[in-house]
Amino acid sequence: MGFFSFRRAVLIGCAALLLTGAARFGVHKFLSSSRGKAMVADRLGTAFGMPVEVSEVSVQDGESSFGFRVMDPADPRAEVLNVPSASTDIGTADFVTGRVAPSTLHVKNPALTLRISTDGNVLTPIPSLPGTSEAFPAVVVDGARLSMRQEGRPNFAVSGVNVKLTPNGDRIIVSGSVNDPKWGSWSINGEFRGDRAGWVELVGTNAPLDRQLLETVPFLPSGAFDDMHLVGRAAVKVRLTLTATRDVQPSVEIRPTLALFGVPLGPCFRLVPTSDGYYFAPTR
Known part of the structure; x- marks a missing residue:
């Protein structure tokens, strides 16, 4: 490999790392925002078949944590399930690639x-x-x-x-x-x-x-x-x-x-x- 080819490979590698880092930062920032929490609440609500309020979402490398409440459809003020803290082995990279399928879930x-x-x-x-x-x-x-x-x-x-x-x-x-x-x-x-x-x-x-x-x-x-x-x-x-x-x-x-x-x-x-x-x- 010539010098210029090697230099190009290094530049491409650095660019890929920067883009990946930016994507991960973007995912973390988005999920921590009100829009991100609303998206997570919508997905959880679909899974439960009931209204969900998400209070916290945090995504790191190899792990994510969140807190949420499930409300009674017949009475939006009635709380059915309150999960102050839950964590899974879904990390930032999983959200970036779309492979959101946890193998572990820890609820406290x-x-x-x-x-x-x-x-x-x-x-x-x-x-x-x-x-x-x-x-x-x-x-x-x-x-x-x-x-x-x-x-x-x-x-x-x-x-x-x-x-x-x-x-x-x-x-x-x-x-x-x-x-x-x-x-x-x-x-x-x-x-x-x-x-x-x-x-x-x-x-x-x-x-x-x-x-x-x-x-x-x-x-x-x-x-x-x-x-x-x-x-x-x-x-x-x-x-x-x-x-x-x-x-x-x-x-x-x-x-x-x-x-x-x-x-x-x-x-x-x-x-x-x-x-x-x-x-x-x-x-x-």
Whole structure:
């Protein structure tokens, strides 16, 4: 290669670096602007099928972070989901090239609020679960809070929810834990298939048998716990099975841990369906 050819190659290389740097700077500046946030909000809104407000967008090399709120279409002032901080492995170069497909998503301290009617119907719109045939990132959720407001009963709330959603072939594996000051410690396990069917199981080995607290649990009839002697604590297993048609089939087992000489002082209970809803019946 001659001197002039070498010089030309160097100049072209420098120009390419400058253009790439300018493009990256432009992407970062645009996404941080009000127009950029509106564009991100529009894309998130399309994904959720609900109005979205974006509060922050930051794009760096190899990572982007953002904060947003999802609003209820029926009431623009009602907040459904608040995500103060989320990050993905999408960087500036991905936006420049258009390859916006994250493989990881980390969400910190989100808050989800659902409205439920008196008869147990969920009034808050909920987006469909993605099928595992689609590209699904590995999701980590730390410190989530869940609130359910059912008409005619006290609000249900649980905090300290940590969940991982890990793609594995045609399945999504669910794992995690709950550490709530009132509800205690629970483990979370489950899986979903490509047709969106699957299950989630919550297990607590030392859950409180507090009537006032249990009566905040949504979807159950007001007299669901009338036949139970609620004293002390219990080992509880809750399993929610989701069908491909999005029907939820619950299963609950409660085994009181209070015992005398190793013999439980109270009976065990399980959730049974009736024509009026679900109730707890003794298993012995």
